Amino acid sequence: MLFEKRFWVGVADGSITVTFRRWLRPQVLAGRSYRAAGTIIDVVAVDVVDLMAITDDDARAAGYPDAVSLVDDLRGDASRDTYRIEFRPSTKPDPRAALAADADLDDGDVAEISRRLDRLDRASAYGAWTRQTLQLIAAHPARRAGDLAEMAGRERTPFKLDVRKLKSLGLTESLEVGYRLSPRGRAYLDRVGLPA
Structure with missing residues (x-):
């Protein structure tokens, strides 16, 4: 809401x-x-x-x-x-936090995350962005969203909206300033062999 x-x-x-x-x-x-x-x-x-x-x-x-x-x-x-x-x-735990903390990924989890990232990439007007953004956040934790967007050659607001999509998959976490990969996001990059 x-x-x-x-x-x-x-x-x-x-x-x-x-x-x-x-x-x-x-x-x-x-x-x-x-x-x-x-x-x-x-x-x-x-x-x-x-x-x-x-x-x-x-x-x-x-x-x-x-x-x-x-x-x-x-x-x-x-x-x-x-x-x-x-x-x-709510007094209930945030389900995204529980998902983000789950780094015990099996082959099915990795395939499902990849499928969802591919779907986000296909739906994008500016091409594949998901894995590049994960790697950018991994390389620059706690960096301002505007700085990360500039590094990715994107505008700040759409970039932030896209990072929220990654957060909803449990792959990133918001910090006071910027973001970081969640344990799940780091485990995913490790499993698919992308540098983090």
Whole structure:
């Protein structure tokens, strides 16, 4: 679930526990966990609400000063239902962290990772990038994303989006500045004989 950057800290620290969305149909389900604002949240409830029923307390829980500000900021088609989504920071472990830590790769794991990397390469408008990016991160851990993008001859924003795709496969880890290969990513490069 996407949040504007101004809400990220509140979502992560639990001070924001509600959001409102105009949707054709619900995009999240109560009882499920979702990645949002760099963290994982558990959705507690999803309800259709009348705009006039949104209270100032709801607005403050969503990171706004009052209901008027929240309603004025709602995006999307006004003819669609407005959903009130209540959530909390998850206490469950991040599944990507567990995947990233798993360096015990068998032949099937290596083949599946290769298949998924090949698919990302084929879908790219600028050609194969996955393995080059893994090697670049391995050679320059904790290097700024902008520096890595420049080394790869790419723009920073699309480069960062692509690194997120590698992270979702458990191959990289984000640092305070830059990235590093995860144990899984390093094991993969070792198994396929690419220098790390």
